[in-house]
Every structure is written in C-alpha cells, then in structure tokens.
Amino acid sequence: MFYIGISAYYHESSVFLTDGVNINCFLKEEYFTRIKGDKSFPKRSLEFLIKKYSLNEKNIKSVCFYEKPFKSWWEIFIYSIKKPLENKKLLIHHLKSFNTGSIFFYTHLNKIIKISKDKILYSSHHLSHCLYGSLYVKNVDDYAFISCDGVGEGETMTIYTIDSENLIKKHWTNFYPNSIGLFYSTITDFLGFDINEGEFKVMSLSSYGNPIYEKEMDQIFDCEKLKINSSYFEFQKNPERSFSEILIKIFGKPYLNLGIKKNFQKYSNIASSAQLILKKSVKNLILKAKQLTGKNKIVLTGGVALNCKMIHELSKQNIFEELIVPPSPGDSGSAIGAANFSYFYENNKFLKDIGLFPGPDKEDVNKEFKLNEFFEKVSQKENSLEMAAELIIEGHILSTYIDKTETGPRALGNTSIICNAKNKLTVENLNNKIKKREFYQPLAPMLLKEKFEKYFSIQNNIKKNLYSMGTLCEAKEELKNDYFAVIHNDNTCRTQVIDNENSFIFKLLKKLDDNNINILVNTSFNISKDPMVFDLFDVYTNMKRMKIEYVVMNNGIFKAKDI
Amino acid sequence: MEHELNNREIRFIPIHLFAKGYIYKDKFIFEKKNIKDFAIFIGANEEIAEKKLNDFLENIRSFKPDHAKQIDKILLDEERHAKYSLTFAKKNNSKLDYFIKFSKENLISKLRHLYANSLTKVSKIFNPILYLLILIMSLPVKFLDLEKSKADNDVMENINPRSIL
Numbered sequence: 001m002f003y004i005g006i007s008a009y010y011h012e013s014s015v016f017l018t019d020g021v022n023i024n025c026f027l028k029e030e031y032f033t034r035i036k037g038d039k040s041f042p043k044r045s046l047e048f049l050i051k052k053y054s055l056n057e058k059n060i061k062s063v064c065f066y067e068k069p070f071k072s073w074w075e076i077f078i079y080s081i082k083k084p085l086e087n088k089k090l091l092i093h094h095l096k097s098f099n100t101g102s103i104f105f106y107t108h109l110n111k112i113i114k115i116s117k118d119k120i121l122y123s124s125h126h127l128s129h130c131l132y133g134s135l136y137v138k139n140v141d142d143y144a145f146i147s148c149d150g151v152g153e154g155e156t157m158t159i160y161t162i163d164s165e166n167l168i169k170k171h172w173t174n175f176y177p178n179s180i181g182l183f184y185s186t187i188t189d190f191l192g193f194d195i196n197e198g199e200f201k202v203m204s205l206s207s208y209g210n211p212i213y214e215k216e217m218d219q220i221f222d223c224e225k226l227k228i229n230s231s232y233f234e235f236q237k238n239p240e241r242s243f244s245e246i247l248i249k250i251f252g253k254p255y256l257n258l259g260i261k262k263n264f265q266k267y268s269n270i271a272s273s274a275q276l277i278l279k280k281s282v283k284n285l286i287l288k289a290k291q292l293t294g295k296n297k298i299v300l301t302g303g304v305a306l307n308c309k310m311i312h313e314l315s316k317q318n319i320f321e322e323l324i325v326p327p328s329p330g331d332s333g334s335a336i337g338a339a340n341f342s343y344f345y346e347n348n349k350f351l352k353d354i355g356l357f358p359g360p361d362k363e364d365v366n367k368e369f370k371l372n373e374f375f376e377k378v379s380q381k382e383n384s385l386e387m388a389a390e391l392i393i394e395g396h397i398l399s400t401y402i403d404k405t406e407t408g409p410r411a412l413g414n415t416s417i418i419c420n421a422k423n424k425l426t427v428e429n430l431n432n433k434i435k436k437r438e439f440y441q442p443l444a445p446m447l448l449k450e451k452f453e454k455y456f457s458i459q460n461n462i463k464k465n466l467y468s469m470g471t472l473c474e475a476k477e478e479l480k481n482d483y484f485a486v487i488h489n490d491n492t493c494r495t496q497v498i499d500n501e502n503s504f505i506f507k508l509l510k511k512l513d514d515n516n517i518n519i520l521v522n523t524s525f526n527i528s529k530d531p532m533v534f535d536l537f538d539v540y541t542n543m544k545r546m547k548i549e550y551v552v553m554n555n556g557i558f559k560a561k562d563i
Numbered sequence: 564m565e566h567e568l569n570n571r572e573i574r575f576i577p578i579h580l581f582a583k584g585y586i587y588k589d590k591f592i593f594e595k596k597n598i599k600d601f602a603i604f605i606g607a608n609e610e611i612a613e614k615k616l617n618d619f620l621e622n623i624r625s626f627k628p629d630h631a632k633q634i635d636k637i638l639l640d641e642e643r644h645a646k647y648s649l650t651f652a653k654k655n656n657s658k659l660d661y662f663i664k665f666s667k668e669n670l671i672s673k674l675r676h677l678y679a680n681s682l683t684k685v686s687k688i689f690n691p692i693l694y695l696l697i698l699i700m701s702l703p704v705k706f707l708d709l710e711k712s713k714a715d716n717d718v719m720e721n722i723n724p725r726s727i728l
Contacts, residue, residue, distance in 0.1 A: 064724075068728060069727045070727040070728050074728075078709065082701070084694075084698055084701040092690055096693070103727065117725075122724060122725070122726065122727055124722060127722070160718070167719075168717070168719055170715040170718050172713055173714075341724075
C-alpha cells in the first residue's frame with residue numbers, strides 16, 4: 001500500500017510517495033513544467049507516479065495534504081479583516097483567490113485520480129515540517145523540533161518534541177504577522193530580488209557588508225520578543241509590495257542597480273544587518289526551545305533553515321549540542337512530512353530515514369527517450385571514471401546525470417556540474433559565463449570526508465549538515481593556497497563532504513586524489529533561474545545553452561550531438 | 564544608471580489568464596496543439612505582441628528611456644520568434660491551410676483580449692461590491708473572540724486529520 005504526501009499552492013509544489021518499506025519517490029512539479037518554484041497543483045508529478053506505480057484507489061492507503069487548507073486561508077483573512085480599510089487590497093485579493101487555492105485540493109486531486117474522501121488526510125503546516133525533520137535523526141526523543149518559515153496556518157514559528165512513545169507535543173508557537181521569514185523576504189524584495197528565490201542572494205550579499213543598520217533593523221523586528229513592527233511592512237495589506245514607505249524613508253530607494261559600487265556597498269550593509277537580525281532571532285528561538293523542552297539537540301526546518309550562513313554563525317554561540325537541518329527544509333520537503341504524518345496516523349510509527357536521494361531513478365524518467373538521437377557516447381561505462389578524471393584534470397567542465405535525484409534545492413553530485421576547484425579560470429568561467437550567477441555568489445566545493453580536516457574547520461555541533469550542504473564552514477590556510485576560487489569573501493565555504501563509497505563522485509574524487517586534486521566545484525545542473533534538469537531533453541537543452549560538452553550518465557560519458 | 568529595472572517592476576502579470584499554459588488550464592499549448600498549429604499560434608500571437616509592444620514603446624520612449632531600452636530587447640526576441648514560427652508554419656501547411664489557420668488565430672487572439680479587457684471592467688464593478696461585503700463582515704468579526712492555543716500536549720489526539728479546518 002502507498003502513502004502519498006502533497007505540498008502545493010504556495011511554493012514549490014511537490015509529491016512524495018512511499019510504501020514505508022523500500023519504495024520512495026519524491027518529485028517536484030517544477031521538474032515537469034520547467035517553471036522554477038512552480039506552485040500549481042502537482043498534476044504532472046502525480047501522473048508520473050500513477051503511471052510508474054500503477055496507482056489506483058485500491059493500492060493507495062492515504063493521500064495527505066501538508067496543511068489545513070481552510071485554516072491557512074482563514075487565519076490570514078481573520079487577521080486582515082480586523083482592519084478592513086488598511087488591508088482593503090489584500091482582502092479583495094484574498095477573497096478572489098478563495099476558489100483557486102488549496103481549499104479545493106480534493107477536487108483537483110480527483111481530476112487526476114479517483115480516491116474516496118476517507119483516504120484523504122490533512123496534516124498541519126508546521127507539523128509536516130517537524131515530521132520531515134524527524135526522518136533525519138535516530139532518536140527523536142533527544143531533539144527539539146523547531147519549524148520557522150514565512151507563515152503557515154497563521155503560525156510562523158513552532159516548537160515540537162516527540163517522545164520515545166511517539167507522543168507529539170507542541171510547546172510554543174508564534175503567530176502571523178510576527179514572522180522572521182517574512183521579515184527576511186521583505187528585505188529580499190526591497191533589495192530587488194524575487195521573494196522565495198532571492199533570499200540566498202541576500203545571504204551571499206551580506207558577507208560584503210557591515211551591519212551598520214542594526215539599530216534601525218531592531219526597530220523593525222524585535223529579536224527578543226520575536227515580534228514584527230507592522231508599520232514597516234505591507235505584506236499584510238498589499239499583495240503587490242511587501243515593504244512600506246516608512247522602510248523606504250530609512251533605507252532610501254528600493255531596487256537600486258547593484259552594478260554601481262556605492263549601491264552595492266549600501267545594499268550589502270542592509271543585507272548584513274538583516275542577516276544579523278535573523279541570527280539573533282533564531283538564536284532566541286533556539287534558547288526558547290531549550291528552555292521549554294529541556295532538549296539540547298535541535299532539528300531546524302522551514303524555509304529559514306536554508307540560510308546556511310546563519311547555521312554556521314549559530315554554531316559558534318555554544319547554545320546547542322547539535323543542530324540538524326534536513327536537505328529540503330522548505331515547503332517542498334513538507335510533502336515528505338505529510339506522507340510521514342499519514343504513515344504515522346495509520347501505523348503509529350514513523351517512516352525510516354529516506355536518505356539524500358529519494359528522487360526517481362534517471363532510467364525511469366527516460367524510458368521513452370531515444371538517447372542515440374541526441375547524444376554520442378564517448379566512453380563506455382567501465383571507462384567512465386578514468387575518462388571523467390582525465391577531463392577534469394584537463395580543465396573541462398562536466399555535468400553529471402546519474403542514479404537518483406536529490407530532494408533539496410542543492411545538487412549533491414547526481415545532477416550537478418563539476419570542475420576542478422584548483423583551476424581558477426575554469427571556476428570563473430563556470431560561475432559567470434555558464435551558470436550566469438552574480439559575482440557575489442560563491443560556488444560550492446565538494447570533497448571526500450577524510451580530506452575535510454585538511455582544508456576546513458567547523459564546529460562539531462553542525463558537522464552532520466555537511467553531507468547536504470546545510471551549513472558553511474571555514475577555510476584553512478591550505479585551502480587558500482590551491483583552491484582560492486571556492487572561498488567566499490568572508491573566508492567561508494558551503495562545503496559538501498562525500499562518504500558514500502558506492503557513489504560515482506566518491507570514486508572520482510579518489511581517482512583525482514592520485515593527481516593531487518582533492519576538491520571539485522559542485523553546482524546544480526541548471527542554468528540560472530531554471531529548475532534542475534529532470535529528463536534527458538532538459539539535459540540536452542541545458543548542455544547546449546550552457547555550452548557544456550560532456551555529461552556523465554550511468555552507462556557512460558556522452559556528448560550532446562548537433563541536431 | 565542609478566536605478567536598475569527590476570523584475571518586479573517590468574514583469575507581465577497575466578491575472579486574467581491562467582498562470583501557465585496561457586489558455587488551457589490543465590495543459591501547455593504545445594501539449595494540446597500539434598506542431599503545425601502550434602507554430603501558427605506562436606507566429607500569429609508573437610506578431611500581435613510585436614505590434615502592441617511597438618505602439619507601447621512609442622508612447623513611453625520619451626519619458627521612460629530605460630524601460631524603452633529593455634522593451635527594444637524584448638522586441639528583437641518577438642520578431643525572431645514570429646519569423647521562425649511562421650516560416651516553419653508556411654513550410655509545413657498548404658497555402659490555404661496556412662491562411663485559414665492564421666486568420667483563425669488572429670481572430671481568437673482578438674477575442675481573448677476583449678475577454679481580458681472586459682474582466683478588468685467587470686472587476687471595477689465587482690471590487691466595490693466585494694469591499695462592501697468585507698466591511699459588513701468586519702463588524703461581527705470585531706465581536707469574535709477566537710482564542711488561539713500556543714501549546715498542545717498531544718498533537719495527534721487533538722488534530723482531526725480529515726478536516727480542512
């Protein structure tokens with residue numbers, strides 16, 4: 001019997017299917033529609049699963065939506081209607097969107113597959129985050145689970161525990177609009193980046209500035225009480241803009257050109273100040289969780305947990321014994337949390353660890369694809385490793401399209417673009433010309449676990465997050481000599497360590513070690529603003545667009561043909 | 564330039580149309596139409612877009628030169644798309660077929676614009692009605708005292724998994 005979790009309508013729609021034993025399949029709708037962060041009902045993902053697993057009413061145990069649809073709609077409505085004059089625009093928009101949102105989840109699902117109403121479950125937004133996080137720890141009883149994101153069902157931060165008898169307790173919650181996630185998104189909007197997509201740019205930018213606006217930011221968000229000063233914001237009033245005129249009076253014009261030095265410095269300072277407020281707030285949230293639960297180990301989920309700079313900075317404050325961030329802590333990972341909810345509801349036990357790659361196998365995705373029409377094989381499977389190593393040494397940029405797909409926003413080697421991190425020119429070419437990233441966004445290094453200590457340092461309390469790029473770490477002198485190109489200007493790197501001896505990347509790094517190359521640059525296999533590649537059509541078009549010559553697949557190395 | 568054009572300022576927000584696929588709610592156009600018809604659809608609509616953008620450009624060039632530069636770039640793309648699509652369509656359809664299908668797409672496009680514009684006008688009538696409803700609803704809400712619980716000692720016991728509330 002299958003359990004299905006669905007997250008949709010707000011950001012990055014996704015579906016997770018499991019049988020609770022050995023079948024796991026996670027899909028994002030953006031893989032199919034090629035619309036980054038696609039939030040529409042995950043019709044195509046479901047159709048893929050229906051076909052692959054011959055899904056029907058009989059073999060589906062339950063389908064669980066990741067939040068309570070009406071509660072989510074109602075909480076915003078009831079908050080806004082208290083001030084109908086002030087919040088007029090948002091209220092009209094909210095009423096008009098009633099019939100297009102998640103309230104009609106069951107109707108939308110039934111258009112794809114007929115399932116009786118008895119099999120439909122609804123989890124709770126932050127509970128789904130928590131249950132997703134629970135999959136990445138061995139003893140749930142040791143941890144406090146903190147969920148922190150923009151808003152879900154009117155809640156913005158929640159603290160849970162799960163005891164050894166699986167009793168789930170909610171210890172504390174904070175309510176809309178007091179959201180550190182919405183605060184950070186507003187700054188993202190002010191600086192000219194897209195909300196839900198540009199937050200990581202703000203994080204990168206913050207390393208170039210100083211938090212000279214700390215006092216002003218303290219007025220905007222109270223880190224002690226975790227309260228927002230609504231006069232600086234418009235997200236609660238206006239669906240088109242998130243900041244108010246008062247914020248403009250403090251920080252000046254929004255959307256300035258970052259290409260001009262003085263603008264860049266000013267915006268870096270704003271980003272740095274916002275980053276500081278975020279760190280202080282989450283620190284206080286963790287302290288609150290410790291005080292309420294008595295737990296010293298933390299699992300942090302929700303979109304805020306994607307801020308790996310904050311995770312790194314918090315690790316130095318000695319406020320926890322361990323902090324775990326799962327690979328996809330945002331709303332898309334909540335589909336997995338929702339499936340865990342339904343599995344727990346039916347069986348009174350949780351799902352087991354689903355690993356870093358619960359996506360579908362690449363072969364399953366491309367059953368109808370005629371490989372030879374688009375690609376030319378340049379190396380057989382048995383020689384792939386040898387040839388990939390040679391190409392890397394020669395300074396080529398390789399793409400990988402192997403095994404199963406990652407869950408989170410970060411490519412972990414199976415759907416990546418890689419190159420020799422020693423080769424400064426290649427790294428610059430990859431970042432600026434191929435991926436078309438901003439110059440202030442650093443590329444991430446990957447290396448074998450055994451080599452980590454040689455080049456990097458990190459607090460033990462966040463070390464486990466290195467497998468999924470969930471944190472930053474510090475560069476040692478040894479790294480600066482040979483691998484300068486992967487170091488951010490604040491001397492940090494978003495490093496990934498590899499210890500799975502069966503993975504291609506592990507074997508490749510071992511091979512390259514003989515040639516004194518210990519570190520590869522790893523970035524996701526997609527062009528800027530596009531989703532990661534999913535099928536071989538995406539691989540082909542992305543290779544052509546980015547002018548990448550080689551792709552490593554399960555059955556050899558290939559070149560894209562000119563057709 | 565001091566002020567950079569931002570995606571949020573220049574993005575096209577097709578509020579009256581479906582977020583994806585333009586005209587079909589459940590499918591992309593290329594999934595619904597065959598390649599020959601799809602090429603005509605793209606060609607005809609890109610030509611219309613090109614004409615509209617040109618008119619728009621003439622109106623804003625003098626007082627929004629930065630925006631005009633961006634639109635110039637977009638126009639080049641529109642021209643290219645229209646040219647490629649129509650060349651393909653002409654090559655793969657008979658002259659009569661091409662003429663009928665092209666005229667049909669042009670007519671449908673005009674009707675679509677008429678529909679979108681009428682929705683804008685309709686919203687001018689309906690928004691005040693909605694707002695009046697909101698004002699009426701806001702009165703009893705003032706007397707609603709919905710207490711929210713900050714904690715829950717047994718989440719699974721107190722949640723109703725079948726409820727959307």
